[in-house]
Amino acid sequence: MKVPQMIAAELRRLTASRMATIALLALMCVPVIYGALYLWANQNPYAKLDQIPAAIVVSDTGTTVDGKSVNYGQKVADQLVEDGTFDWHAVSATTAAKGLNNQKYDFAITLPSDFSRQLASASTTTPQKATVTLTTNDTNSYLASTIGQQAAQTIKASIVQEVNHEAASRFLLALADIRSSLSDAADAARQLADGAATAHTGAATLADGTAQLTSGSASLRDGLNTLATQTSDLPSQTAQLANGAQQVAAGNEKVAAVADQAGSLAQQAADAVPSVRAQIIADLQAKGVDQATIDQVMAQLDQLGTKVTDGNQQVQTAVGQLDQLSSGSQQLAAGASQLAASAPALSGGIQQAASGASQLADGSAQAATGAASLRDGLSTLADGTSKLQDGLDAGVQQIPATTASERAAQAKTIADPVALKNSKEASAGTYGAGLAPFFIALSAWIGIYALFLIVKPVSRRAITALRTPLRVTLAGWLTPALLGIIQMIGLYAIVAGALHFGVSNPFATFGLMALASVTFASIILALNVWLGSVGQFLGLVLMVLQLVTAGGTFPWQTLPGPLAALHHALPMSYAVDGIRQTMYGGNASLAVGDALFLLAWLAVALVLTAIGVIRMTHRRTLRDLQPSLIG
Known part of the structure; x- marks a missing residue:
């Protein structure tokens, strides 16, 4: 019996009656129903949060x-x-x-x-x-x-x-x-800097002026001190001058009085010359002196009269001058007396002026020192305000x-400084699509597991007829494998058609789904061939292990250590990852690696099944004589 004949025989057995056909169809629908219902229920729950x-x-x-x-x-x-x-x-x-x-x-x-x-x-x-x-x-x-x-x-x-x-x-x-305030402050600082510069210039001029004032006031002080020293005897000297002038004025007054008497007498003599001349002429004429003699005598006497008259004029002039001298000496004496009276006050004023000049010199020296300090301080102020202006301008520039x-x-x-930009190398699209690879793989396992409830692992008749173990193995595997592929066709139609989940690479995705199904079929076949009903139960245990280690919901890195180790060993993990890569448009090389890993599991399982079949052809066991109620 060839492989196709053995497959056909098994299919005829599975559809031998109406109830057998219904059972087969029901079990064929298990993965479709399971996967479709779960993915439909979780198709996009986040779109319905407004109903919570x-x-x-x-x-x-x-x-x-x-x-x-x-x-x-x-x-x-x-x-x-x-x-x-x-x-x-x-x-x-x-x-x-x-x-x-x-x-x-x-x-x-x-x-x-x-x-x-x-x-x-x-x-x-x-x-x-x-x-x-x-x-x-x-x-x-x-x-x-x-x-x-x-x-x-x-x-x-x-x-x-x-x-x-x-x-x-x-x-x-x-x-x-x-x-804005800094800008205003910068403008004010600029004005202050200009004012400080002007003030510094004025302070420098003031410092120069006060220095000159100090020098001049020092010279004035020294001059007034010298003057005070030299005029300290002025009151006594002016008093002596006043006494001397008074004595001179008194002597001049006496001389003037004598001169006035002499002048009066000289005037009288001059005034008497005409009358005396006439009297002489009369006396001569009375005595009978001739006219010639009289004229000679009178000529002589007229010369004398002229001298008397001229002498009187000189005397009168001298008297006038002596009177003026007397009057002037009186005025001089009065002035000397006033000078003597004013000299003490003048001397005291000079002393006060000298003292004031000394204070002025000291004050101007202090003023010069202060002006110099003011000049230096205003220079520092000018520099500081300039720096302040520059700093404020810089501050204004730093604030846009x-x-x-x-x-x-x-x-x-x-x-909200950070905008989250979602950049995806591959995208599932919805929550349900994100879970789809896991539930597709899980449904594939469940579908194969359910089929082995009615499908015989291997043909006992073929083994009894000593058929080639390889043919028996292939026939035992291909029957559930073909049925599993049909299950995957239905499930893919639900996922891509009814639920409208996006599939980036349809052919590769279905190929991995089919590969996962036939690989799972080889594994469960090997368990059944070697362990019978116990192997069927271990298939259920293995499903549970893969359910928690496949990383279908949470990342596998969150698993406990032992379970994380199983993630890298069990086939469903690679089936889930491979379907993700092809369904979401991920890394094709990773999908190829996942497919190769599944093929490795497929090959190992088929080899083990073949060995098991060889073992069954060479000897019979109690299980062969008393087969289990299941498997």
Whole structure:
């Protein structure tokens, strides 16, 4: 009997009656039903989160920020309800607690009464963390509680973003005000620097002037001191001068009086010359002297009269001069007396002037020192204000000028500085598609396992007829293998057609599904050939082991050490990975490696089955004589 004939014989046996056919069809549908129902149920649960009932409790009483009343808790609640990610219900704390207990709500979010005050405290000297309370009840649904925790984290991130946006807006506005103030300060510093430079120039001029004043006042002091020394005897000397002048004036007065008498007499003599001449002429004429003699005598006497007259004029002139001398000496005496009277005051004034000049010299010296210090200080001030101006200008340049719209954009970026860009080398698309490779592989194992409930591992008739062990082995494997491929055709139609899961490489994906099914068939065949019903049971145990080690849900790295080691040894792990690579458009070389590993399991299992068949042709066992009720 050839291999096709043995396969046909087994198929005829499986469809020999209506009930046998129904049983075969039912078992053929097991992996399709299992995989289809599970993947349908989990096709895209995250798209239906808005049907998960959740309570939100707003106890926030609000607060005042910058003179305005705000209620951040109510704002957050309104945003959550408007977002509609979950089926939110705004209720009281009591209603939320009852709803969690009677499964009306899967979880509850509570915003406490001081929520707004705690958020607003971030800009005060006593900042506090705001509290958002998540209340869950795992008896409702553990996954719902987990989703609630993720929702709470999302709410927290949203609140943090809002607070950061507001804080950044305030900071940027304050920074803009600082820049404006720095600019004003820089302008003021520029004016101050110009004023300080002008003041420094003036102070330098003042220092030079006070230095000259110091020199001049010192010379004045020295001169006045010399003058004071030289005029210290002036009062006594002027007193002596006044006494001497008074004596001279008295003597001149006496001389003038004598001169006045002499002048009077000389005037009288001069005045008497004409009358005396006439009297002489008369006397001569009376005595009978002739006229000639009289003329001779009178000529002589006229000369004498002329001399008397001229002498009188000289005397009168001298008298006038003596009178003037007497008057002048009187004035000189009066002036000398006044000088003597004023000399003490003059001497005292000179002494005071000398003392004042000394003080002026000392003061001007101090002023010169102060002016020099002022000049140096203003120089330092000028340098400092120049540096201050440069520093303020540099500070203004370091703070960029922004508009209100630019600050709004900056605050938005600061509040949420990182944009998450999902870049996928390969993408499943949906949650159900992400689980599909695992449940396809698991369904393939379950389908083969179910078939071996009615399919005979090998033909006892062929063994009895001493057919070639290789043919017996191939016939025993190809029968469930072909049925398994048919199962995979149905399952692939459900996955790609009914559920519309994206398949990047359809032919490679189905090829790996078929390879996984026929490999699983060889493994379960080997277990049945060698161990019979015990082998069938071990097939169930092996399924359970692969269920937890294949890494179909969580990454295999999260498994305990012994189970992680089994992940690298059992075939379902490679079936899952290979289907992922082809279904999602992943690494083709990894898919090839997975296929080679499955082929290695297939070859080993077939070799072991062949050995088992050879063993069965050479000897009979008690199991052959009393076959098991199953297998």
